[in-house]
Amino acid sequence: MELIDEDGNLFGAVNVIDALVIVLALAVVVAGIAVVGVLGTGDDPEETAIETQYATIDVGTQSIATAESITAGDEMTTGDERLSITDVYATRTSSDTADVTVRTEVAASQHENGTVTFNDGQFATGQNVSIQTDEYDVTGSIDAVEANTTALSTTETAVLFEDTVDRETAEQIRAGNESAVGNDTAATLESASIHPIGDDQYRVTAGATLTTLQGEDDVRYGKHLVEPGATIPFATDSYTLEPTILETGTTDEPGEATTTTVELDLNGLSDREASLFEPGLTETAGGETWATVTDVDREPATVVVEAEDGTLNEQTHPTKDDVTLTVELETRETDLGTEFKGEKLRTGDTIYFDFGVTTVEERAWIVD
Numbered sequence: 001m002e003l004i005d006e007d008g009n010l011f012g013a014v015n016v017i018d019a020l021v022i023v024l025a026l027a028v029v030v031a032g033i034a035v036v037g038v039l040g041t042g043d044d045p046e047e048t049a050i051e052t053q054y055a056t057i058d059v060g061t062q063s064i065a066t067a068e069s070i071t072a073g074d075e076m077t078t079g080d081e082r083l084s085i086t087d088v089y090a091t092r093t094s095s096d097t098a099d100v101t102v103r104t105e106v107a108a109s110q111h112e113n114g115t116v117t118f119n120d121g122q123f124a125t126g127q128n129v130s131i132q133t134d135e136y137d138v139t140g141s142i143d144a145v146e147a148n149t150t151a152l153s154t155t156e157t158a159v160l161f162e163d164t165v166d167r168e169t170a171e172q173i174r175a176g177n178e179s180a181v182g183n184d185t186a187a188t189l190e191s192a193s194i195h196p197i198g199d200d201q202y203r204v205t206a207g208a209t210l211t212t213l214q215g216e217d218d219v220r221y222g223k224h225l226v227e228p229g230a231t232i233p234f235a236t237d238s239y240t241l242e243p244t245i246l247e248t249g250t251t252d253e254p255g256e257a258t259t260t261t262v263e264l265d266l267n268g269l270s271d272r273e274a275s276l277f278e279p280g281l282t283e284t285a286g287g288e289t290w291a292t293v294t295d296v297d298r299e300p301a302t303v304v305v306e307a308e309d310g311t312l313n314e315q316t317h318p319t320k321d322d323v324t325l326t327v328e329l330e331t332r333e334t335d336l337g338t339e340f341k342g343e344k345l346r347t348g349d350t351i352y353f354d355f356g357v358t359t360v361e362e363r364a365w366i367v368d
Helices: 016-039 064-069
Strands: 048-063 075-078 081-092 097-111 116-118 128-132 137-146 154-165 178-181 184-198 201-214 219-221 244-248 256-269 282-285 288-306 312-334 337-340 350-354 359-366
Touching: 048 064, 048 128, 064 097, 064 178, 081 128, 081 178, 081 184, 081 201, 097 137, 154 219, 184 282, 184 288, 184 350, 256 288, 256 337, 282 350
Parallel strands: none
Antiparallel strands: 048 097, 048 137, 075 081, 081 097, 097 116, 128 137, 154 201, 154 244, 178 184, 184 201, 201 219, 256 312, 256 359, 282 288, 288 312, 312 337, 350 359
């Protein structure tokens, strides 16, 4: 039998052209099956499920306006995923800014391979996540992801701290001042001692109660460790302190309140300068009196004059006076000795006084 007959049929049964069409069609079908077998159907074979987790997110430093806008109950949705803020912890870092940490309940995508994603990003400790609402758009770092607990672990911590400020700031500091973001108070001054220590310099020693974050191994006020020697912010609408913590667990200054009497010798004063001092003169700051002049001894100053024969003679100065002040100090008696203005007081130490009408910086001699 001829392979192709005179009518163009293959083996006398199938037209050659039709046979080629059939072969080509079969090739296309086989190739399609092979491609599907290698590449799949285009559908993601990995199944995902929406699961609820709880995360602590450090939102960082924000403006006061933004910090006040971030509140419990805020919610963000993206597809089937949802993030709800369940708790907010904010500490003021200045008159204009605050550090913000939030606790969130997150309905995120749980993948078969164990990864969790939210809003197309990996949702795990150390990763960043964006929180977007009608009021704000912030990005924070995930500090922890847990299976339960909607609230942040906070506690109250008492501290005694110290800072040096200018006169304008010193005049605003009082016990009862609060550091707050919106209606939430994070720190309250329980006590405050303001001492003049130099030209436009004041030492502030204050006790405060802080609302702190309780970690596994530490306590933090905002981002700052709460421990002796650490520096933390204390800010209100009108002033900002950056005090160093002296002690934790107390808001009281060490020791017992007492008084100490000292004498200061002011030599060679003009009549106008000498006349400024009189009993009853006080040094007052922060609404408290720290030093009171109880006695003033004034007498003409003496000078040594060389006579014509070369001898040296002591004579009364015609215009200058020597003044000895007796001053009663409000001091504290501690285990380390007597302290005045937060520093140890020893006879012969140089002390700065601001008596209002004049200032004095002179060595003081303890007499009682």
